[in-house]
Amino acid sequence: MGKAASIVCIGGANVDRKARLLAPFQLGTSHPVTTTQTAGGVARNVAENLGRLAQPVSLVSAVGDDHDGQWLIDVTSRYVNTSFIVRTPKANTGTYTAVLDEDRKSVV
Template sequence: MDKPVICIGAALVDELYAANHPMLMSTTNDATVHRSAGGVARNIAHQLALLGIPVQLISVFGNDGEGDWLKTICGYVNIQLDAAITNHSLTGKYTGILNYDRSLFTALLTNTSLDSLSPQYLQQHETLLATAFTIIADANIDTDSVAWLAQFCQRKNIPLIVEPVSVPPAQKFAKMNLQGVHLITPNEDELPAMCSNGGKTIEENAQEILDRGVEKIWLHRGKKG
């Protein structure tokens, strides 16, 4: 494959703090921390690069040590960053707090810098985007940017895949015209969140998404496949 897959969205530092003993509220808890490179778009780009597929990642990195670390990891697997942004904010971070039994207690996300991936910014990089075999956008970016990508991909006959990420960002699509989106990849929680009336059956929710313009749905059903 000569044409790249272009991934657009989050590149984050993931930190998981796991309590070494049962959690005590309103005081200090001894914990073990694990740090890894994350962000949905970056994770997808990383896996594709490991398969030998040419990849471009359009994301936002902070001008800090953690941003440099993420870019170094991208370089290790040959992810190209020709249209990535480095700004003066801190690199986005996902921080998960795990109970002693390793269940999730809570999680925090800082990722406001992705507002920089606006339709105006994407338009500046039309030449690069037009080279894509496929464009994959995660739902961390603004819906205006997804709408611009849908129109662009429809015009250029490039498949656009949208990954909803989780329920809160998926909810942004509840009333959005999805014409021009080739594929969405929700799980069972994200699918109803993307619909205008999320209380319906899986089949009814899927039909609503198709009626709003999506060509295909790849539904992840956990243990059910």
């Protein structure tokens, strides 16, 4: 039997953050929140899910040469070959931030 083909995912890898209000939103005041951070990006998510299914998968992407970029590589490498992720000097890793009200509905 022949060697199994590797899967290559090409595309985005970014940090997803959610901030959820602990009290109702009031314009013009500070608000306590809880925050979560997860690894995101469509190609990264697809690669991780394939890796979790024990498929040999590599990710081709770019992240910034920053803490977020290293964090993404670290958490993704549990399931994915990350040797093709490029660390871009003088650039920030892409992020997505959602602000949610206490009922988990988007505020902004």
